[in-house]
Each structure stands twice: as C-alpha cells, then as structure tokens.
Amino acid sequence: KQEVTQxxxxxxxxxxxxxxxxxxxxxxxxxxxxxxxxDPGKGLTSLLLIQSSQRxxxxxxxxxxxxxxxxxxxxxxxxxxxxxxATYLCAVQGGADGLTFGKGTHLIIQP
Amino acid sequence: EAGVVQSxxxxxxxxxxxxAFWCNPIxxxxxxxxxxxxxxxxxxLLIRYENEEAVDDSQLPKDRFSAERLKxxxxxxxxxxxxxxxxxxxxxxxxxxxxxAETQYFGPGxxxxxx
Numbered sequence: 001k002q003e004v005t006q007x008x009x010x011x012x013x014x015x016x017x018x019x020x021x022x023x024x025x026x027x028x029x030x031x032x033x034x035x036x037x038x039d040p041g042k043g044l045t046s047l048l049l050i051q052s053s054q055r056x057x058x059x060x061x062x063x064x065x066x067x068x069x070x071x072x073x074x075x076x077x078x079x080x081x082x083x084x085x086a087t088y089l090c091a092v093q094g095g096a097d098g099l100t101f102g103k104g105t106h107l108i109i110q111p
Numbered sequence: 112e113a114g115v116v117q118s119x120x121x122x123x124x125x126x127x128x129x130x131a132f133w134c135n136p137i138x139x140x141x142x143x144x145x146x147x148x149x150x151x152x153x154x155x156l157l158i159r160y161e162n163e164e165a166v167d168d169s170q171l172p173k174d175r176f177s178a179e180r181l182k183x184x185x186x187x188x189x190x191x192x193x194x195x196x197x198x199x200x201x202x203x204x205x206x207x208x209x210x211x212a213e214t215q216y217f218g219p220g221x222x223x224x225x226x
Contacts, residue, residue: 004153031210032212034214034215036217041222042219042220043115043202043217043218043219043220044154044202044204044217045217046214046215046216046217049212049214051212089153089154091153098144098146098156098159098167099144099154099156099215100156101153101154101155102153103151103152103153104153
C-alpha cells in the first residue's frame with residue numbers, strides 16, 4: 001500500500017525567505033505526483049503536476065522536483081509572501097487510481 | 112468556467128440519521144472522485160467513477176455508505192445511518208479522464224458534523 005510522508009508538518013518563516021517542502025512515497029510505481037494548496041475551510045487547488053517521466057515542473061515562484069527512483073519530491077517556494085500561507089499537500093497517483101495524499105505541511109509566512 | 116460544485120457546504124445531523132451530499136463536476140469531465148478528509152489529514156479516496164461506472168469503490172464502507180452517478184454527470188454520496196466517526200469533510204473532484212497527465216479539480220467540500 002502506497003504511503004506518502006510530508007516533512008515538516010508545520011513551518012513558520014519570515015516573508016521573503018526561500019523555502020523547501022519535502023514529500024516521500026514508498027512505492028515508486030506512480031503515474032504522477034501532484035502538489036496542492038488548501039486554504040482553511042476550502043477545497044484543494046492544484047499547483048503543479050509532474051508526470052512520472054518528468055524531473056521537475058515550474059509555475060511562477062514555485063518549482064517542484066521528482067526523483068521517482070528514490071521516492072522523493074520537493075516543492076521550492078521562492079521569495080515567500082504572506083499570501084502563500086496555507087497547507088500544502090503532496091499526492092501521488094498509481095495507475096488509473098485516485099490520489100494518495102500526505103498529511104500536509106502547514107505553512108505560515110510572517111509579514 | 113464553473114468549477115466543481117458541491118452542496119450542502121455544511122451539514123449538522125444527529126447520529127443514526129441519514130445524510131446525502133451532491134456533486135456536480137466540471138462540464139465534460141468523465142472521471143469523478145469522492146474523498147474523505149479528517150481533521151489534520153490528507154484526503155482519502157472513497158470511490159472513483161468513469162462516466163456512470165464505479166470502477167474503484169474498495170475504500171467505501173458499503174454497510175452504511177452508498178454512491179451513484181446516474182447519467183454520468185452529477186453524483187450523490189449517501190450515509191445511512193451516520194455515526195459520530197463520520198464527522199469529516201467530504202470532497203468531490205473531477206478530471207477529464209484518469210490518465211497520467213490529468214490533474215484533479217476539487218470542489219469546496221461538504222463539512223459534516225454528527226452529534
């Protein structure tokens with residue numbers, strides 16, 4: 001059974017800092033890996049999707065990498081802003097299945 | 112373009128009562144998912160539909176949970192009877208298909224509280 005772990009569980013940093021969120025998964029046979037953002041009381045917003053054949057994806061200040069063989073992904077956020085405060089969820093898709101999620105990293109950016 | 116619509120947004124019921132959640136996916140999306148999210152946890156898949164067919168319902172507690180997606184468009188998830196442990200957020204998501212390049216689009220969820 002696929003298991004997804006996210007480290008750290010919570011993170012608080014001053015505005016402007018660059019930061020890295022980590023995700024690991026136990027079964028490397030995945031279709032893709034996705035990073036989502038969840039604001040309190042809201043649904044999930046897709047940030048980046050990396051297919052199994054890809055190494056990284058970028059969108060604005062966000063960069064996600066994937067090392068499928070070692071079962072790891074990182075989400076890099078450059079020049080953090082208070083509006084980046086949210087919970088960030090990593091999820092992997094194995095086959096044509098639904099997603100298996102980690103518990104998330106709760107991020108606070110201090111103004 | 113409208114996103115995934117869910118209703119109600121909030122529901123409070125007493126234990127042993129029935130409850131139903133409704134989801135309307137993004138137009139043209141063939142794949143629909145129901146997830147359960149407990150506080151402080153990531154969502155967990157309950158059931159996946161390809162059009163009107165439930166192709167993965169292995170995580171759905173079938174003694175009390177049921178779902179349907181008539182005509183392959185909107186879907187209903189039902190719990191009967193509800194238990195205290197069912198208090199959670201129920202999320203619906205959809206994607207064009209279930210391929211490797213398809214991201215899933217999530218609705219805002221229905222927050223259920225069972226008293």
